Amino acid sequence: MESNENIVFKEESYKIIGACMKVHRTLGPGFLEAVYEEALVKEFGNQKIQFKKQVKLELYYENQKLKKQYRADFVCYDSIILEIKAVKLTPTVFYAQLKNYLKCTNTELGMLINFARLL
Secondary structure, three states, X not given: OOOOOOOOOHHHHHHHHHHHHHHHHHHOOOOOHHHXXXXXXXXXXXXXXXXXXXXXXXXXXXXXXXXXXXXXXXXXXXXXXXXXXXXXXXXXXXXXXXXHHHHHHOOOEEEEEEOOOOO
């Protein structure tokens, strides 16, 4: 059996997953991403999960700020990037997107939640 000791932001990530599962159980699949985002804002507030939504992520090249920016759906606890989707399939481009977000922010943990799937 593997140990959970090396999980970064263990308590925080469990809270985020719990909030996402509650929203998913309540609404079910089939809504637009924006609906799940709005519901998560309410649920994060209910559970006192610290978050910012639609966070601009700055990009740099050789210490020079680029005009192009990424935008994360949520940054929770100032340390966890949460991207939400509502699509039948989760293409690898979404994983690459999250990986880029982590890289440009030097963030350790990113979560990709797809609300279109059945629990």
